[in-house]
Amino acid sequence: MSNSRILYRSLxxxxxxxxxxxxxxxxxxxxxxxxxxxxxxxxxxxLEAKLVPNMELLVREGVSDKVVAQFLLSQARMLMKEEGQMxxxxxxxxxxxxxxxxxSCSEKKIRRMVDFYMKTAKLELxxxxxxxxxINYSFERRIRPxxxxxxxxxxxxxxxxxxxxxxxxxxxxxxTTSATSxxxxxxxxxxxxxxxxxCGLPLEVALSASKTIQLDRNNAQKPQSxxxxxxxxxxxxxxxxxxxxxxxSTLQSRIHNNLGPKFQFLIENGFGGELLPKxxxxxxxxxxxxxxxxxxxxxKLLKKFLKTEESVVVSVKRASWLLTMDAxxxxxxxxxxxxxxxxPDERVTHLLLSQPRTFVQxxxxxxVxxxxxxEFGFQPGYSMFTEAVRVKxxxxxxxxxxxxQVFKDLGWxxxxxxxAFVRSPRFLACSEEKIRTTMDFYVNTxxxxxxxxxxxxxLFNYSIETRVxxxxxxxxxxxxxxxxxxxxxxxxxxxQTETRFLDNFVLKYVxxxxxxxxxxNAAETKAI
Numbered sequence: 001m002s003n004s005r006i007l008y009r010s011l012x013x014x015x016x017x018x019x020x021x022x023x024x025x026x027x028x029x030x031x032x033x034x035x036x037x038x039x040x041x042x043x044x045x046x047l048e049a050k051l052v053p054n055m056e057l058l059v060r061e062g063v064s065d066k067v068v069a070q071f072l073l074s075q076a077r078m079l080m081k082e083e084g085q086m087x088x089x090x091x092x093x094x095x096x097x098x099x100x101x102x103x104s105c106s107e108k109k110i111r112r113m114v115d116f117y118m119k120t121a122k123l124e125l126x127x128x129x130x131x132x133x134x135i136n137y138s139f140e141r142r143i144r145p146x147x148x149x150x151x152x153x154x155x156x157x158x159x160x161x162x163x164x165x166x167x168x169x170x171x172x173x174x175x176t177t178s179a180t181s182x183x184x185x186x187x188x189x190x191x192x193x194x195x196x197x198x199c200g201l202p203l204e205v206a207l208s209a210s211k212t213i214q215l216d217r218n219n220a221q222k223p224q225s226x227x228x229x230x231x232x233x234x235x236x237x238x239x240x241x242x243x244x245x246x247x248x249s250t251l252q253s254r255i256h257n258n259l260g261p262k263f264q265f266l267i268e269n270g271f272g273g274e275l276l277p278k279x280x281x282x283x284x285x286x287x288x289x290x291x292x293x294x295x296x297x298x299x300k301l302l303k304k305f306l307k308t309e310e311s312v313v314v315s316v317k318r319a320s321w322l323l324t325m326d327a328x329x330x331x332x333x334x335x336x337x338x339x340x341x342x343x344p345d346e347r348v349t350h351l352l353l354s355q356p357r358t359f360v361q362x363x364x365x366x367x368v369x370x371x372x373x374x375e376f377g378f379q380p381g382y383s384m385f386t387e388a389v390r391v392k393x394x395x396x397x398x399x400x401x402x403x404x405q406v407f408k409d410l411g412w413x414x415x416x417x418x419x420a421f422v423r424s425p426r427f428l429a430c431s432e433e434k435i436r437t438t439m440d441f442y443v444n445t446x447x448x449x450x451x452x453x454x455x456x457x458x459l460f461n462y463s464i465e466t467r468v469x470x471x472x473x474x475x476x477x478x479x480x481x482x483x484x485x486x487x488x489x490x491x492x493x494x495x496q497t498e499t500r501f502l503d504n505f506v507l508k509y510v511x512x513x514x515x516x517x518x519x520x521n522a523a524e525t526k527a528i
Contacts, residue, residue: 011466011498021047025055025069034073045080053238054079057087060202060241087237105135113139121147124193190217195248198227200241209248223251226259233263235277247284262291269299270313283320298327305335306349319356333363341370342380351386358390369393376422388425395429406432410439411450420457427457438464446472446490456491468494474505474520483509 023032045051058068072079105113113135117123128134137143194215195206215223230240243250253259263276271279280286289295302312302322316322325331338348351358361369369392378385392400407417420427430438441464442448453459462468471493478484484505493501506520513519 016466018045018047021052022072025065025072027069031069031073051076051079056238060200062202109139110135113137113143116143122189124189188214190220191215194220194223195244198224199244199251200237201245205245209245213248213252215251226251226253226255229255229259233267233276234274239277239281242281243284246281247287250284250287253287258291259287262286262295265291265296265299270309271316275313275317279316279320283324285324286320289324295323298323298325301327301331305331305352311349311353315353315356318353322356325360331359334359334361334366337363337366337370338380338386343386344381347383347386350383351390355390358393361393366393376418378422384422384425388421391425391429400428403428403430403432403435406435410436412454416450416454420454423455424457424461427460430460435460441468448490452491459491459494462494470520471501471505474516477513477516477519478505478509481513483512 019032023029026032055068055072059065114128116139117128117134188210191210191214192203192206195201195209196203199206201209227240230243235243266276266279286295299312302315303309306312306315322331335348335352338351339345366389369389373385373388373392374380376388378388395403404414404417408414412420417428438460439453442453442459443450459468472490475484475488475490475493479486479488493505496504506516510516
């Protein structure tokens with residue numbers, strides 16, 4: 001085996017995420033398999049830390065997804081370099097390309113093209129250097145005709161805007177003010193230049209962002225200071241590019257009486273180091289919320305219910321929108337409702353930590369859900385109560401009724417459904433499709449009796465393709481060879497952790513069935 005560590009990596013937390021990352025670029029299962037065959041360490045490495053940032057860097061630099069995919073197939077190890085090393089490699093290649101372009105053009109053409117771009121088109125020299133192919137284009141057949149069209153379009157746009165403003169103006173003063181408020185091409189050019197070269201945005205994204213903000217060439221120090229400020233708070237280049245792409249207006253934010261105090265408050269309350277950039281990127285609305293009238297009061301409310309700073313950090317990491325929601329209107333009424341119904345504080349706290357979206361429900365609807373759950377026999381003092389409420393409140397009445405009908409169509413009675421819901425509320429959180437496919441496998445493939453399925457509704461919590469089917473195939477082989485009893489309870493086997501199952505039913509019998517591990521892995525691979 002080329003990488004035995006695969007056996008000890010978590011399927012949910014390591015292998016699946018590591019599979020999805022290359023699949024995003026490689027698209028097909030066959031190409032992913034080809035990439036993993038070459039370096040099998042892809043499935044057990046921390047791709048989020050190195051490979052993903054480097055691939056995103058290549059994309060930002062204008063490399064097409066197709067080329068990035070080919071790079072991943074043929075040179076995956078190159079993508080595991082430190083991000084700084086990759087950036088240096090790209091810079092070196094760019095310089096080489098620039099030299100190649102210059103060497104292929106005559107001195108006269110270089111002078112003419114640079115002169116036109118800088119004096120007529122008002123492009124910055126740095127931008128021309130960063131896009132050396134501009135020198136290669138034919139001036140007569142491509143650049144001048146297109147520039148004239150763009151210039152005419154801009155003139156018509158400005159003329160139309162001026163006519164509209166004069167028509168709407170009610171005074172000479174208003175007319176003058178309107179005329180002078182027009183964004184000038186030079187300002188737009190500088191904005192795009194800054195977004196591309198200082199913030200790391202792709203040109204298309206920068207052009208789009210320049211429609212929402214205008215940076216002043218004469219006050220370039222302000223956005224530059226903002227970037228320095230972000231870097232001082234552990235934002236790396238990739239994170240800065242993402243932030244500005246999501247929220248270009250960040251460049252116009254005030255530091256001393258806005259971002260500075262806000263960041264400091266978050267750091268003092270558990271979001272220091274790398275947590276701060278991740279928090280801001282997960283919810284950029286934090287930047288627009290008032291520290292005094294929103295973020296601080298919301299944080300205090302969360303801490304009131306969650307008790308500790310650590311718990312607040314955990315909950316906000318899971319759902320960063322908690323800091324920007326209207327906590328008084330949404331969170332507090334639901335919390336108070338649970339308390340009135342007799343739900344213990346620790347259960348409410350656990351629910352807020354694990355399933356925060358439960359608390360954005362309409363309070364009247366939540367009251368109805370609680371009433372329904374009580375009618376099933378759940379008691380507020382028990383842990384299953386909040387789980388049942390969460391499941392019931394997560395879907396509309398229409399969706400609930402459709403799922404109930406699916407079970408009835410598959411032979412379940414209302415008593416069966418109620419019994420299973422009380423034992424494991426999560427089984428009704430499954431989609432209608434999963435309900436059907438799960439029942440099909442247990443009934444038609446495994447030949448389980450309906451009463452056994454009803455008795456163990458947790459069977460619906462497991463993935464048929466990645467957990468149940470592979471384990472069932474292993475059990476069939478072991479039973480056929482007389483290595484385990486035929487009456488072993490499959491439900492008990494499906495409940496075991498991945499490591500425990502491998503130890504008890506795969507590695508333990510590899511000596512008797514040499515290809516048992518391959519049988520198990522083949523079932524999982526086919527499922528993927």
